[in-house]
Amino acid sequence: MSEKTQLRDLLECVVERAGGFLWEQVGLPAEFGRPDEPAREQERLLMATFPVTGSLEGRITVRAAERVVTKILNAMIPEPVPAEEEELMLQETLRETLNIIIGSSTEMLRRRGYPIEVFPPFATAGEESEASYQEDIEITLHTQTGSMHFVLSLVNR
């Protein structure tokens, strides 16, 4: 298997778990799609990043439509969020969602031969310098509410 195929396989494991999470916890069906499909630039995207080390060195970045994150937040915390906390809670929701997705992917990844170490994800306000990373694979998950884009970037070798 080529390196590119392996990386796609790895990221697909994560995206499959994301799809499972959206369905099981939020009741939101999702399907794989192309990253260049419509709606990508239509609304604000929230972003979170998860460092990965071990059999590979890099990071997984998720850019998710605000409406998707809002739906996840409403499903996880039924009580209304105070307006002044809304922005923070949206970022935290994406971060915690990524934490759950990666955490529940780890065992599957190890079984498939990707012994990676995971670290707590962090929410980011926007694009950071890509100087030391190369975006290798992107997979998009589409839902009726909006999309989530998963990007696996490796440290430049």
Place this chain on the structure above:
Amino acid sequence: MIVDDSLMARRMLKPILEEAGHEVVMEATGGKEAIRGYKLHSPDLVTMDITMPGTDGMSATKEILREFPEARIVMVTALRDQNKILEAAGLGALNYILKPYSKDKVFAVLKEALAETPVKTR
């Protein structure tokens, strides 16, 4: 006491604990704060996230149980990592809750953990 670096995770867990009839005496966002909080409040039970920046849940659990062997600590984690869970049990954690969790699962784990006899009086 709830220990988790994620505000959302704390917001999810707190109402469940309160619904079970418990008072949350403190929310700590990291391991060091948890150790200080335990000394201050001596809570009946601690829910401890494993993966946190800085002093993680494993280190904080070890430190709390070294000084307070009677502490009841339940690990909370998204990691499906049997080794970590066994390691936490080896340190003296009473049980674990996997994220995402159901309310019933949390109730069951809390009930079991609070029924445990503290080490000090065993």
